[in-house]
Amino acid sequence: MLTYPLSGSSSELVLNVLSMVLSQGKPLDRAYSQHFSGLKLASDEQARITFVVGDILRRLNLYCYVVDIEAENFERVGSKLLNGWHYFHQLDFPKMKYSLQVDTKELDERIEQAKTHPALWDGCPQWLDDLGAQQLGGKWPAERSALALAPKRFIRVNELKCDKQQLIARLAKESVTAIEVNGVESALEITSNSALFRTDCFKDGWFEQQDAGSQLVANAVNAKPGMRVIDACAGAGGKTLHIAAQMQGKGRLLAMDVEQWKLDNLKTRAKRAAAHNVETRIIASSKTIKRLKLSADRVLLDVPCSGLGVLKRNPDAKWRDTPERLPVLVELQKTILQSYSRMVKVDGMLIYATCSIMPQENSEQVARFLKENPHFTLVDEEHIYVADHGFDGFYLARMRRIEA
Incomplete structure (x- = not known):
């Protein structure tokens, strides 16, 4: 303030x-x-x-x-x-x-x-207030208020290069104050106004800026050294690099996306982070997915979504989006979930995630998928609400393939 x-x-x-x-x-x-x-x-x-x-x-x-x-x-x-x-x-x-x-x-x-006028006081447009009330009922007012607050700054320790205490000590030498985050082992909260990207720590790949809630998604992948893991909607690659650290650089980590420029950026970030087991691949057509059928121990689907859990960090979206966009995204999520799940091998794990807090994109989407695909079973799911944690809002579900 x-x-x-x-x-x-x-x-x-x-x-x-x-x-x-x-x-x-x-x-x-x-x-x-x-x-x-x-x-x-x-x-x-x-x-x-x-x-x-x-x-x-x-x-x-x-x-x-x-x-x-x-x-x-x-x-x-x-x-x-x-x-x-x-x-x-x-x-x-x-x-x-x-x-x-x-x-x-x-x-x-x-x-x-x-x-x-509570919704006005929280800076909530009418379309979003109507949607939140419909989707979340009595839980919505607290979420609406939490989304009006300034986001905290979190980073993820890159365990391929250092541990948490080493990073805290080195950041302190660069006048950056960092504290541990309860419940998220890989996260630190930055409590000073320091310019993180100007630090030698960042240039040397010791950390990535990543919300603590986002780090919980990658934690749920629980990738082990030697596994074959696919991040099928890799985007800028924040979760890809987190998974690479889990794997200790051992095994095969395939980062995929439909946009080449994002994968090019990921290559640069992976080099800085010493994530040498990251391989990138453009999704040129459905054949790219078919060739990987039943091949992966873990498949992460961090699907395109409304982003309504990260409005603290991306507040301009509230004034650009419309309610008509959500049904289009829900249909796209359904298509990705149905198609990309084919890459999970028997006894492998499918992790579905969004940065939304709306059930229509989350638990309802997963319930529909499981009903139509009995060869998968739900292991667990987690709703990361903004008001509960102070993190950005996320959803994740872990599903196991029990037969081909």
């Missing part, structure tokens, strides 16, 4: 990043990359900028309501929104070159009005 207002230059950066997201429809990570590239910002100042941007996006409709503007008009009234945000958090107004003023008496009245 800020204790003093943003500087003029930082205010301009916040407005530029938000404009790129809200007016141009660009993803938040791309907006950060474009505006921070080439700037030599102090790590604490960059942290302040990302905190303000993130908080505004997590509760965008609330702050727009307070200052009585429409997000669609951000390009024209962004400075008013930033002034309102400062007032809301009891900070002096930032000194911007051009700034639309606010009426503090009117802001006080609208803040009190907003408190009577």
Whole structure:
């Protein structure tokens, strides 16, 4: 949380990043990359900028309501929104070159009005509030509130290069404070505002930035040295590298995806992490899957999903997504689960995972699959809720193939 207002230059950066997201429809990570590239910002100042941007996006409709503007008009009234945000958090107004003023008496009245609307206070758009209530019932209000909070920073210790205590000690020498995380052996929480990616620890591959909830998914794979493991929706490869560490570099770990650029990035990350048993393969057609039929001890399906468990970290998604997208994703998940499960050998394990908290994508999807595929049986499942753990939200289910 800020204790003093943003500087003029930082205010301009916040407005530029938000404009790129809200007016141009660009993803938040791309907006950060474009505006921070080439700037030599102090790590604490960059942290302040990302905190303000993130908080505004997590509760965008609330702050727009307070200052009585429409997000669609951000390009024209962004400075008013930033002034309102400062007032809301009891900070002096930032000194911007051009700034639309606010009426503090009117802001006080609208803040009190907003408190009577819980979904608005939590920064939740109507479509998401309706969906959450339908899917999660009485559990939704706590999840909705938790998704409005700033995410904690977690990293995963790369046990191919160091152990947890060695990493904590080396990070401390680089002015990075890290503490252990209860219940997640491979995770550390970063409690300082340090620029992690500038550290020698990161450059030497001693850790990866990865949410603690995400690490629980890879833990569920429980890969052993010498196994044949397939991460069939590898993406950027965070879970792939975690599995490689479980395998101690022994055995075969095949990372697959439908997009080559993601696999190319994974190769670079694997080299830095000393994950030498990682092999990448593009999924060019259904034949790629058929050739691997009944071949793997473990298959991880971290399927494309709504991402509604990671809105703390990706708050711009709330204002870009629509409820119409979910049925399309559910159908895609069903197709992937049915097709890719063929790669699991008898007595092997299939791990299905999403970064969503919605049953439609999770337990309901798995129940349908098991009903249609009696040669698999459920071993266990885990719902990683945001309000319960403070991590991002995830779901995982482990299923064993009992016959071909």
